[in-house]
Amino acid sequence: MAKRYFIHTFGCQMNESDSQRMGEALARAGWGPTETAESADLVLVNTCAIREKAEDKLYSALGRYRLLKASRGTRIGVAGCVAQQEKEKLLQRAPYVDFVLGPDQLARVPDLAEQGGVETGWVDSEEYVFPQADPQSSRGRATAFVTAMKGCDNVCSFCVVPYTRGREVSRPYAEIIREIAALVNVGVREVTLIGQNVNSYSGGCSFADLIRRVDEVPGLQRIRFTTSHPMDLSPELVRCFFEVKRLMPHFHLPVQHGADTVLTRMRRKYTIAQYEARIAQLPPGVALTSDIICGFPGETDDEHAQNLAFLRRTHYDSLFSFIYSPRPHTGALLKLGSGTEWAEIPRELALQRLEEVQALQRARTLQRHAALTGTEVEVLVENAQGPKRFGRTRENVAAHFEGDAQVGDVVRVSVEKTGLMALDGTQTGILNQAPFTEVRPRRHLAVVSA
Numbered sequence: 001m002a003k004r005y006f007i008h009t010f011g012c013q014m015n016e017s018d019s020q021r022m023g024e025a026l027a028r029a030g031w032g033p034t035e036t037a038e039s040a041d042l043v044l045v046n047t048c049a050i051r052e053k054a055e056d057k058l059y060s061a062l063g064r065y066r067l068l069k070a071s072r073g074t075r076i077g078v079a080g081c082v083a084q085q086e087k088e089k090l091l092q093r094a095p096y097v098d099f100v101l102g103p104d105q106l107a108r109v110p111d112l113a114e115q116g117g118v119e120t121g122w123v124d125s126e127e128y129v130f131p132q133a134d135p136q137s138s139r140g141r142a143t144a145f146v147t148a149m150k151g152c153d154n155v156c157s158f159c160v161v162p163y164t165r166g167r168e169v170s171r172p173y174a175e176i177i178r179e180i181a182a183l184v185n186v187g188v189r190e191v192t193l194i195g196q197n198v199n200s201y202s203g204g205c206s207f208a209d210l211i212r213r214v215d216e217v218p219g220l221q222r223i224r225f226t227t228s229h230p231m232d233l234s235p236e237l238v239r240c241f242f243e244v245k246r247l248m249p250h251f252h253l254p255v256q257h258g259a260d261t262v263l264t265r266m267r268r269k270y271t272i273a274q275y276e277a278r279i280a281q282l283p284p285g286v287a288l289t290s291d292i293i294c295g296f297p298g299e300t301d302d303e304h305a306q307n308l309a310f311l312r313r314t315h316y317d318s319l320f321s322f323i324y325s326p327r328p329h330t331g332a333l334l335k336l337g338s339g340t341e342w343a344e345i346p347r348e349l350a351l352q353r354l355e356e357v358q359a360l361q362r363a364r365t366l367q368r369h370a371a372l373t374g375t376e377v378e379v380l381v382e383n384a385q386g387p388k389r390f391g392r393t394r395e396n397v398a399a400h401f402e403g404d405a406q407v408g409d410v411v412r413v414s415v416e417k418t419g420l421m422a423l424d425g426t427q428t429g430i431l432n433q434a435p436f437t438e439v440r441p442r443r444h445l446a447v448v449s450a
């Protein structure tokens with residue numbers, strides 16, 4: 001019987017995509033997936049280093065998997081950003097881990113699973129060969145992530161990414177288009193182009209040109225992308241939101257803070273006035289989302305008040321907000337505590353500020369969703385179980401509804417109830433049927449055999 005693997009993924013879309021590539025590499029070497037860690041011969045933890053809490057979660061998960069190793073000899077591997085950051089040190093802290101694998105070494109996972117060891121070499125040049133998605137592993141799914149670039153050349157003072165993912169490298173556009181065409185061929189209807197700083201893409205054309213090329217792939221219904229830096233938002237990219245019909249009206253454009261003085265300490269390279277001028281260019285109806293950090297070193301009451309004032313006048317559809325987490329190697333950590341400007345904010349105060357930010361956004365998101373009650377929204381079906389369906393609106397809002405549509409269909413949903421996280425409703429019509437009806441029996445078989 002084939003040996004079985006289980007991948008536990010923390011963090012962002014990049015990690016989700018990397019986990020899929022590692023699963024494909026293991027499958028090529030004869031491994032099969034399993035649903036639980038308890039039934040696996042190999043447990044691979046794909047880690048996130050963006051906040052200390054994510055790192056803590058890794059060590060508590062490893063504590064649980066260690067028991068499986070003791071009881072049934074399960075091999076344990078650690079991949080992703082913490083693997084890259086800690087390298088051999090991870091084996092000192094968790095000596096029961098068999099191997100450590102950095103994000104540029106995904107293809108090595110079958111060898112390391114057998115032999116153990118540490119592989120965290122970086123390839124931050126055009127020599128880097130992006131792992132190619134196996135379209136078959138996306139058969140039966142409506143959506144897929146497609147890597148456009150990796151790494152980041154910015155040095156935001158709070159962010160560990162440049163130290164865990166290296167310099168920016170863009171994937172040649174022809175390779176991206178080929179991958180998307182192959183995904184569409186097995187039934188995928190929406191792609192999200194991903195990269196740490198995706199709008200600084202330069203793989204033979206600009207990012208705006210890449211979107212226009214993706215738009216030409218026949219059969220594709222929806223295009224999304226994430227994540228973007230405000231300084232790389234070009235007028236051409238703004239024009240795409242007006243002109244490229246299959247580019248969905250949702251833009252995640254992290255601002256991080258609403259006070260210029262904090263943005264300077266964060267090394268974000270823009271002012272709030274510049275950010276506001278840029279978002280003002282977007283067409284009406286584009287849902288805007290963002291990230292906010294509360295309790296950044298030295299954040300004064302006045303800076304926090306500026307942050308709240310900015311959020312009150314900027315109508316984000318939703319917001320990811322966190323308290324500042326000191327990360328190894330970063331500029332902010334090096335300066336933390338060195339004078340008033342970099343004073344550490346007591347945790348209680350940071351939490352209180354975070355709660356104020358979240359309360360403000362909660363009210364706004366609830367209000368935005370409530371305004372959709374009684375209207376009809378367009379949803380791409382991602383999941384179908386009995387009469388229950390799940391999908392996302394064009395603006396990327398989650399929607400649960402009852403209906404008979406298949407995965408991959410684009411439907412109209414009448415919104416009956418709304419909450420903070422999702423809309424609830426009933427399917428009222430099918431706008432665009434998934435053309436790959438022959439896919440369905442195969443998907444069914446795949447589910448049965450899994």
Ligand code: SF4
Nearest residue numbers: 152154156159161196
């Ligand atoms: S642009 Fe984003 S990924 Fe790059 S350093 Fe800044 S926060 Fe990190």
